[in-house]
Amino acid sequence: MADDRDRDSTEVAVAEFHKKIKEAFEVFDHESNNTVDVREVGTIIRSLGCCPSEGELHDLIAEVEEEEPTGYIRFEKFLPVMTEVLLERRYRPIPEDILLRAFEVLDPAKQGFLSKDELIKYMTEEGEPFSQEEMEEMLSAAIDPESNSIHYKDYITMMVIDEN
Amino acid sequence: MGSGTSTQHHFAFQNAEKAFRAAALIQRWYRRYVARLEMRRRCTWSIFQSIEYAGQQDQVKLHNFFSYLVDHFTPSSHNERDFLNCMFTEERSPQASETQNCGDYDSIEVPDSYTGPRLSFPLLPDHATALVEAFRRKQRLHARYVLNLLHEARKHLVQLPNINRVSTCYSEEITVCGDLHGQLDDLIFIFYKNGLPSPERAYVFNGDFVDRGKDSVEILMVLFAFMLVYPKEFHLNRGNHEDHIVNLRYGFTKEVMHKYKIHGKKILKLLQDVFCWLPLATLVDEKVLILHGGVSDRTDLELLAKLDRHKIVSTMRYKTRKENKKQAEEKGNANQTGSAGRPSPWFLPQSRSLPSSPLRPSTHKAHRAGRSSSVPCGVPLDPKELSRRVRRSVDLELERCRQQAGFPAIKEKEEPSSSESEVDSDAEEQPQPTPEEWRQVVDILWSDPMAQEGCRANTVRGGGCYFGPNVTERLLQKYHLQFLIRSHECKPEGYEFCHSRKVLTIFSASNYYEVGSNRGAYVKLGPDLTPHIMQFQANKATHTLTMRQRISRVEESALRALREKLFAHSSDILVEFKKHDKDETGLIALSDWAAAVESVLHLGLPWRMLRPQLVSSLTDNKLAYKSWLENLAKEKLSQQNIQSSLLETLYRNRSNLETIFRIIDSDHSGSISLDEFRHTWKLFSSHMNIDITDDCICDLARSIDFNKDGHIDINEFLEAFRLVEQSCSGGDVSDCPQVTNSSNRDCSSPGAH
Numbered sequence: 001m002a003d004d005r006d007r008d009s010t011e012v013a014v015a016e017f018h019k020k021i022k023e024a025f026e027v028f029d030h031e032s033n034n035t036v037d038v039r040e041v042g043t044i045i046r047s048l049g050c051c052p053s054e055g056e057l058h059d060l061i062a063e064v065e066e067e068e069p070t071g072y073i074r075f076e077k078f079l080p081v082m083t084e085v086l087l088e089r090r091y092r093p094i095p096e097d098i099l100l101r102a103f104e105v106l107d108p109a110k111q112g113f114l115s116k117d118e119l120i121k122y123m124t125e126e127g128e129p130f131s132q133e134e135m136e137e138m139l140s141a142a143i144d145p146e147s148n149s150i151h152y153k154d155y156i157t158m159m160v161i162d163e164n
Numbered sequence: 165m166g167s168g169t170s171t172q173h174h175f176a177f178q179n180a181e182k183a184f185r186a187a188a189l190i191q192r193w194y195r196r197y198v199a200r201l202e203m204r205r206r207c208t209w210s211i212f213q214s215i216e217y218a219g220q221q222d223q224v225k226l227h228n229f230f231s232y233l234v235d236h237f238t239p240s241s242h243n244e245r246d247f248l249n250c251m252f253t254e255e256r257s258p259q260a261s262e263t264q265n266c267g268d269y270d271s272i273e274v275p276d277s278y279t280g281p282r283l284s285f286p287l288l289p290d291h292a293t294a295l296v297e298a299f300r301r302k303q304r305l306h307a308r309y310v311l312n313l314l315h316e317a318r319k320h321l322v323q324l325p326n327i328n329r330v331s332t333c334y335s336e337e338i339t340v341c342g343d344l345h346g347q348l349d350d351l352i353f354i355f356y357k358n359g360l361p362s363p364e365r366a367y368v369f370n371g372d373f374v375d376r377g378k379d380s381v382e383i384l385m386v387l388f389a390f391m392l393v394y395p396k397e398f399h400l401n402r403g404n405h406e407d408h409i410v411n412l413r414y415g416f417t418k419e420v421m422h423k424y425k426i427h428g429k430k431i432l433k434l435l436q437d438v439f440c441w442l443p444l445a446t447l448v449d450e451k452v453l454i455l456h457g458g459v460s461d462r463t464d465l466e467l468l469a470k471l472d473r474h475k476i477v478s479t480m481r482y483k484t485r486k487e488n489k490k491q492a493e494e495k496g497n498a499n500q501t502g503s504a505g506r507p508s509p510w511f512l513p514q515s516r517s518l519p520s521s522p523l524r525p526s527t528h529k530a531h532r533a534g535r536s537s538s539v540p541c542g543v544p545l546d547p548k549e550l551s552r553r554v555r556r557s558v559d560l561e562l563e564r565c566r567q568q569a570g571f572p573a574i575k576e577k578e579e580p581s582s583s584e585s586e587v588d589s590d591a592e593e594q595p596q597p598t599p600e601e602w603r604q605v606v607d608i609l610w611s612d613p614m615a616q617e618g619c620r621a622n623t624v625r626g627g628g629c630y631f632g633p634n635v636t637e638r639l640l641q642k643y644h645l646q647f648l649i650r651s652h653e654c655k656p657e658g659y660e661f662c663h664s665r666k667v668l669t670i671f672s673a674s675n676y677y678e679v680g681s682n683r684g685a686y687v688k689l690g691p692d693l694t695p696h697i698m699q700f701q702a703n704k705a706t707h708t709l710t711m712r713q714r715i716s717r718v719e720e721s722a723l724r725a726l727r728e729k730l731f732a733h734s735s736d737i738l739v740e741f742k743k744h745d746k747d748e749t750g751l752i753a754l755s756d757w758a759a760a761v762e763s764v765l766h767l768g769l770p771w772r773m774l775r776p777q778l779v780s781s782l783t784d785n786k787l788a789y790k791s792w793l794e795n796l797a798k799e800k801l802s803q804q805n806i807q808s809s810l811l812e813t814l815y816r817n818r819s820n821l822e823t824i825f826r827i828i829d830s831d832h833s834g835s836i837s838l839d840e841f842r843h844t845w846k847l848f849s850s851h852m853n854i855d856i857t858d859d860c861i862c863d864l865a866r867s868i869d870f871n872k873d874g875h876i877d878i879n880e881f882l883e884a885f886r887l888v889e890q891s892c893s894g895g896d897v898s899d900c901p902q903v904t905n906s907s908n909r910d911c912s913s914p915g916a917h
Contacts, residue, residue, distance in 0.1 A: 016755055023770040027206045031615035046199030047773070053192045094193045105186035108179075127188030138194060159197060 010087075017086045018079065024048050025075055034075040038065065041073050048082065050091035054128040060085070096160055103152040113149040205715050207773050209656065211722040212677040214767040215729065217624045219819055269311035272427065283309040283389075285316055292389040293360060299382045300352055307427035310385065314434045317388040320395060321441035327469050328399050328446040330366060332691040338366040340454055341686045342651030342658075342670035343403065346377025346419070349702040350674055350684050351386060357700060358686065361390045361398050368446050370651045370670065371403020371456035371609070375414035377673065381423055384435075402442035402473075403456040403651070404609040404627070408432065409480040413823040421832050429832050440474045444608060451646040452693055458611030458650050458667075459639050460629045461619040468604050475597040479606045479627065612653060613667050633663040640666060646693060658685025658699050674701045678721040723777055729765060730778075731796040732816035736764045741789045751786040754779075825876070835875040838866070 024044050028036040036044065041064070042057050052060065064077045085091065106122055107114055114122075116139065123130045123138065130138070141159075142150045274282070281298040283291055283305075295305070305313075332338060339358055344351055361367050369387055374380035390398045404410060411417045411432075420435075421428040445455040445468070453465075597605075610628025617632040636648065647666045654676045660669045674684030688696045730737065740760035741752050752760070757779070758771035779787055797812075828836045828844055842862065866872075 019755060019758075020772050023772045024203070027203065027210065027770050027773065033615060042195075043199040043202050046196040047203035051192055051196045053188060054195070093196065094189060099190065099193055102186040102189040105182050106190075122183065122187045123191065126184050127186075127191045130191060130194075134194070134198070137198070 035072040051093045052091040113151045116148045208719045208722040272308035292393045326444045338689045340368045341672045343372035345673045346380035347673045348379035353702040366397040368399045371401045372405045374416040375405045406439040407478045408436040409478045412826045454649040455608045457609045457652045460607040471601040636663045656682045658683040678718040681718045835877045
């Protein structure tokens with residue numbers, strides 16, 4: 001009995017996932033022919049609630065790409081892969097407190113802020129480096145112009161509110 | 165070398181690794197944030213577009229309604245007849261004597277106190293430049309000079325061919341600009357960045373100079389001034405908004421009457437004529453075709469070059485001379501050819517789907533199935549409604565014939581040829597365009613490109629067609645062209661190529677939907693005809709905003725418009741919700757919510773994506789829908805003591821109401837009588853199948869009449885909507901402290917126009 005219920009609820013979940021994925025996909029399907037530019041796939045995946053790293057994203061794209069990459073991703077290939085991702089709850093978003101701790105790692109002196117130069121250094125030289133555009137965009141919102149530093153706790157709070 | 169050093173190294177390594185991982189985490193989080201912003205931006209765009217196009221459909225329906233009135237309604241009283249005639253006299257294209265009067269500006273005195281620019285003709289380049297400068301300093305041109313300039317502009321335009329030919333031999337480069345829509349800042353910016361027009365610097369402005377923005381008048385003045393000063397180098401194409409009927413709805417009429425309270429009417433009348441004389445297209449080096457909308461699979465450049473463009477007063481209404489027919493009939497003149505002789509209103513739903521009847525001359529072209537239909541069309545009716553209307557119109561026609569011929573009943577023979585004939589030989593003062601000519605013009609002013617092959621009716625806009633790459637290719641080959649430049653559609657980057665770069669859309673009104681919504685662009689062509697695109701965004705404030713702030717602002721505006729739409733259809737939405745809630749729990753699953761809302765609004769929006777912005781609280785992943793709908797209403801209910809359901813009706817039909825007002829208010833006085841409003845509203849709602857009782861209409865009319873003087877003041881009424889919007893928008897201003905000097909339009913809601 002429990003199995004039946006489980007199966008039903010999975011089916012319902014899958015149906016709902018399918019609709020969500022289709023909607024997100026269609027926003028970028030400019031020619032209404034069930035394809036999107038491969039460069040937009042990351043945006044689609046992330047807006048569906050996932051938070052993959054660049055490396056994970058590349059792997060995912062490799063799964064949904066054609067054998068001979070065309071620069072376009074077809075919905076028929078995207079849907080099953082993405083459904084699995086959602087069902088397995090892969091690439092979960094990062095909780096606020098973990099994010100805070102990450103900033104604190106970069107701020108060992110526990111000053112509560114990072115200087116602009118420090119942030120630039122970390123974001124463009126470590127991890128999966130930012131492009132210049134990404135860096136500028138992050139700075140524009142994060143930097144406190146008077147002190148030229150980022151009070152990361154406030155920054156996180158502001159971003160999180162914005163999301164909701 | 166001791167253990168100390170290696171521990172240090174070990175720690176250093178660990179720290180480095182930690183820092184690496186921490187950085188990676190932050191980047192991962194940030195990229196997701198940006199992606200979600202991007203998705204919100206796209207959704208916002210979809211909202212604006214779908215509401216905009218839905219508004220345009222409304223416009224078409226409204227005018228089908230008025231055409232229907234004129235063609236089928238037999239006034240039962242003298243008053244009603246006069247009322248109808250009154251309503252439509254303004255739509256007649258002016259006759260020669262009338263236009264003479266309109267151009268009569270000499271008698272208008274300019275007071276000494278006037279500090280604005282003064283024009284003398286013939287215009288010199290300095291005058292045109294001075295005009296730009298004066299407008300930049302927010303000065304206003306006196307009505308006398310406006311009329312004078314328009315008069316001179318018309319004299320010039322009359323000489324031009326339908327398709328202007330331009331060569332890069334003379335001016336080395338040609339700059340093509342797209343829609344401006346009354347946004348003077350963008351025009352000034354283009355001139356600033358690209359340089360003023362000159363014999364070496366040719367310009368083509370591709371239509372839609374007016375409506376929506378607040379400085380349409382000034383834009384026209386500048387464009388016409390430069391056209392007169394550099395007639396060989398400065399070119400204008402007509403757009404679908406260079407049309408007095410469209411202007412009634414989208415703000416230009418309002419702007420003129422507001423800025424020129426005494427002479428506005430004269431100005432509008434002259435403009436009506438000037439618009440008809442605008443050329444339809446521009447051809448560069450016989451290779452690049454520039455026109456406002458697009459093409460269809462029937463586009464015939466030879467026909468377009470030959471036709472009398474002046475006959476096409478408005479692309480919204482095919483017929484313009486019905487009034488004369490009515491007057492002639494009323495005289496009971498038996499010598500007339502009779503009602504069967506007039507061209508049937510083939511674009512109304514009935515005539516397209518019914519076989520020809522003896523009482524209705526058929527228009528053969530409209531019946532060809534599978535043909536790319538590129539005509540303004542209303543929403544298809546259901547068969548019952550269709551037959552009801554047919555019966556009604558058949559009855560009316562019978563009645564008319566009876567009256568006319570004095571017989572109890574009459575059998576008219578079919579006269580198919582008369583519907584195709586160009587001229588109705590009797591009382592018409594001005595010849596009509598043929599259906600084919602009219603369709604050709606509608607196509608080039610209203611069509612949009614699509615990705616799929618083929619050509620089909622543009623049901624979204626209600627006019628023109630969607631044309632595919634094969635249509636483009638065929639046309640280019642047929643006329644030995646290299647590519648098309650068109651406008652008509654707003655693009656986030658201000659431009660867009662399609663059809664393998666054979667079609668370029670260029671749109672020059674930046675921040676069109678809202679501050680921060682899109683860039684504007686213009687394109688330069690040199691002798692090699694390679695397009696060079698330049699982009700801009702005419703608002704310094706947006707540059708200082710972060711992406712997040714820009715998107716928030718635009719998004720809030722779109723969401724507001726969307727919530728208003730939801731409110732306007734609350735009754736229907738409630739019905740749909742209840743269908744998904746058979747057990748009457750008061751709750752609805754989110755999936756069902758999305759389906760229900762889409763089935764009512766038909767906007768094709770990604771509702772699940774938008775859900776977090778529209779629905780805030782959930783119990784168990786379900787929505788308590790009654791309170792959700794009530795909250796939507798609360799936003800709207802304000803100072804006015806109009807009950808909620810009436811308010812809903814008002815909002816749902818807001819643009820139509822405003823347009824009806826302006827049409828009724830033919831003398832542009834700013835107020836209409838209760839009777840006029842009630843009468844028209846009654847007809848309108850029965851035509852549109854809006855279920856509203858007589859009492860309701862009276863209530864509606866009376867509640868709009870705020871000062872209870874038997875008259876409805878249009879501006880007061882509209883002000884009520886604006887006040888509600890302002891009180892709602894208070895929330896997002898705190899986000900953007902720097903935007904006080906931004907180029908905001910008067911009406912904040914983009915869908916309302």
